Amino acid sequence: MKLVFLCVVAWLQLQRSVQDINECKVLPNACHKDAYCYNYDGYYNCICVSGYSGNGTVCSAPEKCQAPLDLIFLLDASGSVGKGNYVKEKEFIKIVASRYDLEITNQAAVIVFSDQASNEIPLGSKKTALSFAVAVDNIPYAARSTRIDLALRMAYDEYFSTGSSNGTQKLVILLTDGIQTKRSRMTPPYIPIEGTVQLLRSKAARIFAVAIGSGVKLSEMRTVTEKDDDIFLVKEFNDLVTQADSISKTSCVDALETQGITVCSADPEMTNCNFPAHCVNTSRKHVSCVCITGFVGVSPHCEDIDECADGSHDCHVTSYCVNTAGSYNCSCNQSGYSYNGSMCVGMLP
Ligand SMILES: *[C@@H]1O[C@H](CO)[C@@H](O)[C@H](O)[C@H]1NC(C)=O
Ligand SMILES: *[C@@H]1O[C@H](CO)[C@@H](O)[C@H](O)[C@H]1NC(C)=O
Ligand SMILES: *[C@@H]1O[C@H](CO)[C@@H](O)[C@H](O)[C@H]1NC(C)=O
Numbered sequence: 001m002k003l004v005f006l007c008v009v010a011w012l013q014l015q016r017s018v019q020d021i022n023e024c025k026v027l028p029n030a031c032h033k034d035a036y037c038y039n040y041d042g043y044y045n046c047i048c049v050s051g052y053s054g055n056g057t058v059c060s061a062p063e064k065c066q067a068p069l070d071l072i073f074l075l076d077a078s079g080s081v082g083k084g085n086y087v088k089e090k091e092f093i094k095i096v097a098s099r100y101d102l103e104i105t106n107q108a109a110v111i112v113f114s115d116q117a118s119n120e121i122p123l124g125s126k127k128t129a130l131s132f133a134v135a136v137d138n139i140p141y142a143a144r145s146t147r148i149d150l151a152l153r154m155a156y157d158e159y160f161s162t163g164s165s166n167g168t169q170k171l172v173i174l175l176t177d178g179i180q181t182k183r184s185r186m187t188p189p190y191i192p193i194e195g196t197v198q199l200l201r202s203k204a205a206r207i208f209a210v211a212i213g214s215g216v217k218l219s220e221m222r223t224v225t226e227k228d229d230d231i232f233l234v235k236e237f238n239d240l241v242t243q244a245d246s247i248s249k250t251s252c253v254d255a256l257e258t259q260g261i262t263v264c265s266a267d268p269e270m271t272n273c274n275f276p277a278h279c280v281n282t283s284r285k286h287v288s289c290v291c292i293t294g295f296v297g298v299s300p301h302c303e304d305i306d307e308c309a310d311g312s313h314d315c316h317v318t319s320y321c322v323n324t325a326g327s328y329n330c331s332c333n334q335s336g337y338s339y340n341g342s343m344c345v346g347m348l349p
């Protein structure tokens with residue numbers, strides 16, 4: 001009797017697994033478009049791509065960059081990185097990418113390097129956050145030497161050497177734990193990093209270096225970046241989001257500025273109107289930088305209004321007017337007197 005029962009249970013289980021519907025394939029919107037879908041026996045699970053938050057049915061990321069900008073990640077797959085930090089590097093790439101719009105405005109590429117460099121994800125080949133994330137997950141770990149030189153050179157050859165950059169700004173983000181391998185006899189031979197960096201700069205590339213792990217040599221990083229501010233340190237997993245946000249905001253505002261694009265954003269760091277201008281929506285599609293109260297002109301040429309000179313101040317006759325940036329102050333001539341808001345009054349000793 002017991003045996004029959006066990007057989008029936010086994011048969012039922014077999015039926016269930018045979019009949020399991022792969023919801024991820026069958027249901028068109030099983031998960032949010034920015035979520036992974038995992039099918040299991042009898043159920044499925046949705047998990048938002050790194051950089052997005054939500055329960056998988058709903059996923060959202062902070063406001064995306066609105067400037068055309070191409071991202072070229074150089075991913076260190078050398079042995080010294082180690083499996084744990086390799087995962088961190090990939091997380092970092094996905095989080096940075098989540099701050100850009102791969103569907104319309106932005107494109108991303110990943111060149112992986114160890115003792116070779118390989119253009120694993122060609123620029124623009126992945127047009128959704130999910131397809132890009134899956135492609136990043138699938139990049140194998142070579143665990144050999146550290147040929148930063150080859151990765152930089154490949155980035156240049158693939159994406160900068162041909163003349164028509166057509167106006168889209170390009171950002172190179174080097175993720176590494178350390179030190180370029182230099183041996184007298186390497187194949188391919190060493191390509192001086194300084195030279196490639198100069199070539200990249202001549203094509204207006206901005207290069208960021210992300211140092212993963214604790215044993216990083218910063219002087220080595222400094223050879224690829226223009227300034228110290230372009231080096232980002234990631235020691236803990238918790239640093240990933242902070243540093244990724246920092247890179248995406250800096251690069252985005254930079255791109256907005258050089259391309260003369262103004263956006264009004266809920267995030268004040270992304271609104272690229274410089275003081276003393278603020279951003280206003282002038283219509284559904286247009287925004288502009290408008291000089292704040294106390295200034296006249298057209299941004300970025302906002303000029304201070306001299307209220308003392310044009311007589312628009314209301315300082316009392318007992319006082320005199322002092323112009324300030326955006327405003328004015330009323331001061332008292334006689335010592336022992338101060339302005340109480342409407343006139344000069346003697347202060348009691
Ligand atoms: C996910 O969150 C949304 C909105 O908060 C909610 O409507 C939906 O039911 C949730 N889905 C799951 C699977 O929890
Ligand atoms: C620049 O080139 C990219 C890729 O070739 C293309 O998607 C984009 O539309 C081009 N932009 C302009 C302004 O021509
Ligand atoms: C401008 O309009 C956009 C889109 O309608 C909105 O998200 C944003 O908050 C507005 N910004 C300001 C400063 O009014």
Ligand SMILES: *[C@@H]1O[C@H](CO)[C@@H](O)[C@H](O)[C@H]1NC(C)=O
Nearest residue numbers: 317318319320331332333334
């Ligand atoms: C106060 O001093 C300023 C110059 O320092 C002068 O122009 C003004 O007439 C003086 N006002 C009074 C009330 O004395």
Ligand SMILES: *[C@@H]1O[C@H](CO)[C@@H](O)[C@H](O)[C@H]1NC(C)=O
Nearest residue numbers: 322323324327328329330331
């Ligand atoms: C102008 O007045 C404001 C307050 O009324 C005060 O905070 C500020 O220090 C004054 N500035 C000068 C230059 O006196």
Ligand SMILES: *[C@@H]1O[C@H](CO)[C@@H](O)[C@H](O)[C@H]1NC(C)=O
Nearest residue numbers: 339340341342343344345346
């Ligand atoms: C300033 O002092 C004058 C004279 O004492 C007084 O009439 C006035 O109300 C005071 N103004 C303020 C804002 O305190």
